[in-house]
Amino acid sequence: MDEGDSKSNSSARPIPTQRASSSQRILARHWQESIRYHGLPRYLRELSGAAKDAMLELLPSRRKARFGDLDYDWEHSVDTTRSNVGFGTQLLAGLTGRPYFASEPWIFAEIMQALPVDFSQFTFVDLGSGKGRALLMASDYPFQRIMGVEFMPALHRAAQKNIRSYSNERQQCRHIEAVCMDARDFQFPDGPLVVYLFNPFSEATFARVLENLSGTVEQAPRPVYIAYRFTEFENLLARANWLEKIAGTQQWAVYGNRAVIARDRRNRA
Numbered sequence: 001m002d003e004g005d006s007k008s009n010s011s012a013r014p015i016p017t018q019r020a021s022s023s024q025r026i027l028a029r030h031w032q033e034s035i036r037y038h039g040l041p042r043y044l045r046e047l048s049g050a051a052k053d054a055m056l057e058l059l060p061s062r063r064k065a066r067f068g069d070l071d072y073d074w075e076h077s078v079d080t081t082r083s084n085v086g087f088g089t090q091l092l093a094g095l096t097g098r099p100y101f102a103s104e105p106w107i108f109a110e111i112m113q114a115l116p117v118d119f120s121q122f123t124f125v126d127l128g129s130g131k132g133r134a135l136l137m138a139s140d141y142p143f144q145r146i147m148g149v150e151f152m153p154a155l156h157r158a159a160q161k162n163i164r165s166y167s168n169e170r171q172q173c174r175h176i177e178a179v180c181m182d183a184r185d186f187q188f189p190d191g192p193l194v195v196y197l198f199n200p201f202s203e204a205t206f207a208r209v210l211e212n213l214s215g216t217v218e219q220a221p222r223p224v225y226i227a228y229r230f231t232e233f234e235n236l237l238a239r240a241n242w243l244e245k246i247a248g249t250q251q252w253a254v255y256g257n258r259a260v261i262a263r264d265r266r267n268r269a
């Protein structure tokens with residue numbers, strides 16, 4: 001069983017793994033929920049598309065492209081590249097959500113710039129944190145706390161190692177925690193949140209995670225921003241009437257909770 005990891009300068013405690021993931025459990029749950037959400041025919045189309053994509057990744061031309069994300073790792077002596085992620089891990093991630101890709105540093109920086117927040121008041125949560133690159137990049141900003149949620153044990157273990165070995169003089173937050181669990185079961189922490197998503201989920205999973213998030217915000221109202229990189233299912237955010245888009249490009253979108261945005265507007269007026 002994998003354990004949560006923590007690198008902290010003060011009060012961080014390791015978070016126990018809640019319902020550690022196993023391949024069978026991940027697949028079975030995904031099948032059930034996707035069939036319920038889409039119906040069997042569409043689910044089967046999605047499944048065959050994901051299997052085909054995974055096979056295409058084996059082509060020599062694609063294999064070469066996988067090494068295009070290595071600059072960040074060389075610069076920071078970490079291992080966040082997708083080039084060495086095993087075929088089985090990528091296949092399972094692809095069949096149940098989206099395969100592992102690491103966030104591009106320049107796009108991440110654009111997104112951070114678009115957030116109208118005092119970082120020190122916010123917890124950064126990366127849902128589908130993979131090998132942890134977004135967690136490391138977020139730690140160069142003065143977030144109060146950083147959390148990553150990843151359900152593939154091999155990727156989670158790599159993230160734990162990266163959190164321990166990351167060293168950068170620009171690092172401003174050392175309170176970083178990684179947990180190995182399904183994002184659908186994750187309980188969001190209290191306080192203001194920046195929720196980062198690099199296209200981790202199928203539509204059915206994304207809908208479920210959004211439902212959870214809106215439920216917690218309803219229970220405990222607070223500022224929440226969703227930073228969505230690769231906007232495949234942005235329609236789900238656009239449809240959610242508790243959210244409002246505040247920034248975006250073709251590659252990413254940032255939404256915030258409408259009530260807080262309206263309050264901030266009133267305060268500025």
Ligand SMILES: C[S@@+](CC[C@H](N)C(=O)[O-])C[C@H]1O[C@@H](n2cnc3c(N)ncnc32)[C@H](O)[C@@H]1O
Pocket residue numbers: 093096097098099100101102103126127128129130131132133134149150151152155181182183184197198199200201205
């Ligand atoms: C595109 S990668 C993003 C990695 C990382 N966030 C980054 O930006 O560098 C998406 C990740 O989401 C993970 N994932 C997909 N569905 C998930 C779920 N239900 N719970 C937790 N992780 C999930 C995948 O295993 C994969 O590692």
